[in-house]
Amino acid sequence: MKLLVANNAAPFVRGGAEFLADRLVLELRRAGHEAELVRLPLGDTPEQILDGMIAASLLDVVNVDRVIGLKFPAYLIPFPDLVIWLVHQFRQAYDTPPVGWPADPTLDRVVSAVRTADKRAFVSATRLYAISPVVAERLHRSNGITAEVLMTPPHADQAYRTHEAEGFIVALGRISDGKRQVLAIQAMRHARPGYRLVVAGAADNAATLEKIEREIATAGVADRVELIPRFITEEEKLDLIARSIGSVYLPIDEDSYGYVCYEAAMSSKPSITATDSGGTLTLVEHGRTGLVSAPEPEALAAAFDELALHRDRARAMGQNARTLALELDLSWTRVIEELTR
Amino acid sequence: MKVAMVTPMSPESAIADVMTQAIPDLSAWWDLEVWCPSEASTRPCPVRVRPYDHADTDVLNALARYDLAVFVLGDSPWHARILPLAQRLPGLVVLHDASLTNLIRHAAIESDEFELLLRRVEAEFGPESAQILRNPRSLGSPDEWLKFCARVPLHDIATERSLGAVVHSEWHARRVDGRTLGAVTVAPLPVPSTRLGFDANQTSTSSRLVQRLPNDALLLVTVGSVNANRRIDLLLQAIADDDVLSARLHLWCVGPADDGARSELLQLARTLGLQDHFAVAGRVTDTLLQEILARADIAAALRDPVLEGQSASVLTQLLSGTPVVVFDHAHYSELPDDIALKVDPEDAREGLRVALRLLVDDEGERARRGQRARDYVLSERTAGRYAAALFEAGERAMATKPLTHLSSDIGARLRRLGLNREPAVVEAVTDLSFDLFDLA
Numbered sequence: 001m002k003l004l005v006a007n008n009a010a011p012f013v014r015g016g017a018e019f020l021a022d023r024l025v026l027e028l029r030r031a032g033h034e035a036e037l038v039r040l041p042l043g044d045t046p047e048q049i050l051d052g053m054i055a056a057s058l059l060d061v062v063n064v065d066r067v068i069g070l071k072f073p074a075y076l077i078p079f080p081d082l083v084i085w086l087v088h089q090f091r092q093a094y095d096t097p098p099v100g101w102p103a104d105p106t107l108d109r110v111v112s113a114v115r116t117a118d119k120r121a122f123v124s125a126t127r128l129y130a131i132s133p134v135v136a137e138r139l140h141r142s143n144g145i146t147a148e149v150l151m152t153p154p155h156a157d158q159a160y161r162t163h164e165a166e167g168f169i170v171a172l173g174r175i176s177d178g179k180r181q182v183l184a185i186q187a188m189r190h191a192r193p194g195y196r197l198v199v200a201g202a203a204d205n206a207a208t209l210e211k212i213e214r215e216i217a218t219a220g221v222a223d224r225v226e227l228i229p230r231f232i233t234e235e236e237k238l239d240l241i242a243r244s245i246g247s248v249y250l251p252i253d254e255d256s257y258g259y260v261c262y263e264a265a266m267s268s269k270p271s272i273t274a275t276d277s278g279g280t281l282t283l284v285e286h287g288r289t290g291l292v293s294a295p296e297p298e299a300l301a302a303a304f305d306e307l308a309l310h311r312d313r314a315r316a317m318g319q320n321a322r323t324l325a326l327e328l329d330l331s332w333t334r335v336i337e338e339l340t341r
Numbered sequence: 342m343k344v345a346m347v348t349p350m351s352p353e354s355a356i357a358d359v360m361t362q363a364i365p366d367l368s369a370w371w372d373l374e375v376w377c378p379s380e381a382s383t384r385p386c387p388v389r390v391r392p393y394d395h396a397d398t399d400v401l402n403a404l405a406r407y408d409l410a411v412f413v414l415g416d417s418p419w420h421a422r423i424l425p426l427a428q429r430l431p432g433l434v435v436l437h438d439a440s441l442t443n444l445i446r447h448a449a450i451e452s453d454e455f456e457l458l459l460r461r462v463e464a465e466f467g468p469e470s471a472q473i474l475r476n477p478r479s480l481g482s483p484d485e486w487l488k489f490c491a492r493v494p495l496h497d498i499a500t501e502r503s504l505g506a507v508v509h510s511e512w513h514a515r516r517v518d519g520r521t522l523g524a525v526t527v528a529p530l531p532v533p534s535t536r537l538g539f540d541a542n543q544t545s546t547s548s549r550l551v552q553r554l555p556n557d558a559l560l561l562v563t564v565g566s567v568n569a570n571r572r573i574d575l576l577l578q579a580i581a582d583d584d585v586l587s588a589r590l591h592l593w594c595v596g597p598a599d600d601g602a603r604s605e606l607l608q609l610a611r612t613l614g615l616q617d618h619f620a621v622a623g624r625v626t627d628t629l630l631q632e633i634l635a636r637a638d639i640a641a642a643l644r645d646p647v648l649e650g651q652s653a654s655v656l657t658q659l660l661s662g663t664p665v666v667v668f669d670h671a672h673y674s675e676l677p678d679d680i681a682l683k684v685d686p687e688d689a690r691e692g693l694r695v696a697l698r699l700l701v702d703d704e705g706e707r708a709r710r711g712q713r714a715r716d717y718v719l720s721e722r723t724a725g726r727y728a729a730a731l732f733e734a735g736e737r738a739m740a741t742k743p744l745t746h747l748s749s750d751i752g753a754r755l756r757r758l759g760l761n762r763e764p765a766v767v768e769a770v771t772d773l774s775f776d777l778f779d780l781a
Contacts, residue, residue, distance in 0.1 A: 050769050051769065053766065054773075057757070058754050076758060078754055109763070109764055112765070113760060116758065116760060117759065119759075120757065
């Protein structure tokens with residue numbers, strides 16, 4: 001099959017969706033298909049958003065058997081065989097502020113156009129998948145359309161392993177306001193003694209790192225929080241997880257299940273996440289594969305304590321997490337089968 | 342180039358008359374055929390005439406085989422079987438009236454698309470206008486309906502798929518601009534052929550009406566339907582305001598008049614003491630019209646509101662060598678200043694009095710303006726010039742054809758996602774198209 005993977009393109013921004021698109025093209029080729037990636041510009045202003053929509057909806061695709069659309073406005077490309085694997089919609093047009101745009105006559109016109117085009121595109125697509133239950137649920141809530149969940153496999157195939165837990169809980173991932181490592185640090189003020197928190201990852205910027213360091217000092221937990229503020233290798237990461245009691249990951253309304261949670265699960269470690277963390281709840285079932293806490297320091301401290309002070313229970317949850325992760329069959333083989341059938 | 346001109350060809354249609362005048366010249370440039378709604382009789386024509394009974398698919402398909410179709414439209418029932426073709430086949434539209442409200446309304450009712458039209462009017466002009474269009478009688482008076490027609494002309498419904506439009510004044514061109522994909526061409530409307538003449542041998546007086554007029558009387562005439570927008574009431578008041586005018590001027594209204602309008606004006610004339618100087622001549626033959634105009638000293642054309650794209654009756658008056666008083670608005674403003682006396686409609690009564698006094702007092706001025714008027718029509722308003730303008734409009738329409746394919750393609754693509762009804766998208770695409778294809 002000749003497949004065109006369509007993604008959007010915000011200049012100089014490269015995140016999970018861009019990695020996903022690249023990997024999808026690679027996996028399609030590995031499976032014997034011809035695959036190309038097209039990226040359609042998406043600007044910031046309402047006028048640019050509108051231009052992006054129009055450009056996508058007027059695009060003439062030739063010499064292609066199927067278009068696989070990932071993100072707005074790329075999935076608006078007119079093509080008779082369009083399969084949408086929805087990474088996420090243009091949330092400014094759906095969510096309440098601050099994510100969504102405030103009510104404004106100028107913005108309302110653009111919102112109306114986005115919603116109209118989205119609904120038609122979703123309804124007329126050959127098949128419609130969402131990358132996570134959260135994205136599918138949002139789609140159903142906002143557009144009344146049901147999408148099959150086809151979760152994204154992890155970026156890399158790793159040699160996951162597990163070791164006897166040492167005395168720390170690990171907080172992995174890019175250090176940013178959105179990932180709320182600061183909340184985990186504040187929780188350590190209320191945690192019982194006997195274990196530590198290891199925060200490891202590159203900070204988004206100097207201000208974020210400074211904020212984290214200041215929080216450690218202010219909370220008086222420098223002796224219980226180890227900060228590794230740099231990009232860590234895959235090997236370092238797997239080693240940290242393998243030796244940890246469990247993992248804590250506290251994003252806000254994450255679209256996907258969270259690779260951090262997946263890596264912990266595959267390493268037979270439980271995860272702690274927050275009730276408002278969105279897609280992480282796919283892998284973190286409270287009391288079975290990990291703990292789900294209110295996004296407050298005291299509540300989080302209680303969850304930390306529960307894992308740290310009840311190691312047998314934590315170990316059992318970790319094993320359950322691995323079983324669940326395997327059951328989800330997060331393999332590229334399945335994704336490619338679905339998208340090309 | 343094979344061209345079909347779709348026009349009324351009834352002997353009674355003045356529009357058919359002026360279009361027919363252009364045909365000899367046009368047939369030298371185009372391989373021209375005339376298509377017309379069938380009538381009991383059609384006027385003579387130098388090219389093949391193909392009458393049709395219904396504006397159906399067969400006619401449409403036949404017209405589509407021409408390189409260009411020219412649709413001639415005016416706001417009368419003569420055009421009811423032409424409009425549906427113009428709406429479905431992109432062609433060149435010749436608009437004789439600035440408002441097509443009656444025609445469009447009638448056609449929408451006939452085609453069961455009235456509710457659609459009402460929704461469109463509501464969206465553009467508001468719910469009150471839609472309600473008036475649904476029930477014109479709710480306005481209470483014909484005068485109000487005429488004002489409504491001027492405000493809600495609906496001409497865009499006839500032009501929105503067209504390759505261009507031909508109009509007969511710059512004023513009308515400005516109203517139509519942007520309502521067609523192609524160019525708007527201003528063509529100089531010729532004088533209806535039945536009214537041509539006014540040579541010396543045609544000025545002899547044979548009618549009793551004209552014979553009864555005192556030799557020293559100055560005759561002021563209006564030509565055309567005697568209705569509310571002819572503002573004959575203002576003329577009477579202006580004359581009554583001035584002793585000289587009251588004493589010397591006789592006002593005749595030439596043209597069809599219903600009983601209500603006639604009795605109202607006669608009553609007003611009596612009230613003002615002008616009953617012996619006022620007459621409603623009613624509908625007259627073309628011969629009698631020529632006699633009256635040949636005898637007339639001054640003409641007045643005070644349309645308000647203005648619903649036609651050009652005034653054939655004013656051109657007829659000018660051809661007769663009669664100086665004309667007009668309102669200084671719409672296409673009347675475009676008449677040369679040394680021909681027409683233009684009165685500010687905001688100060689109409691006093692303005693009319695002053696203008697009429699100028700002409701009444703100065704016989705030389707009347708003669709000079711009359712001669713210039715006649716010269717102007719004879720040189721500028723010829724069938725040849727009209728045909729040349731139509732030919733140029735046809736060339737422009739042909740150049741527009743690729744754009745119709747473009748707009749059709751873009752429209753189809755936007756429709757796929759429902760974006761053709763999203764104002765933000767339509768505006769953005771339109772702006773971009775204007776920039777790219779120099780449509781401004």
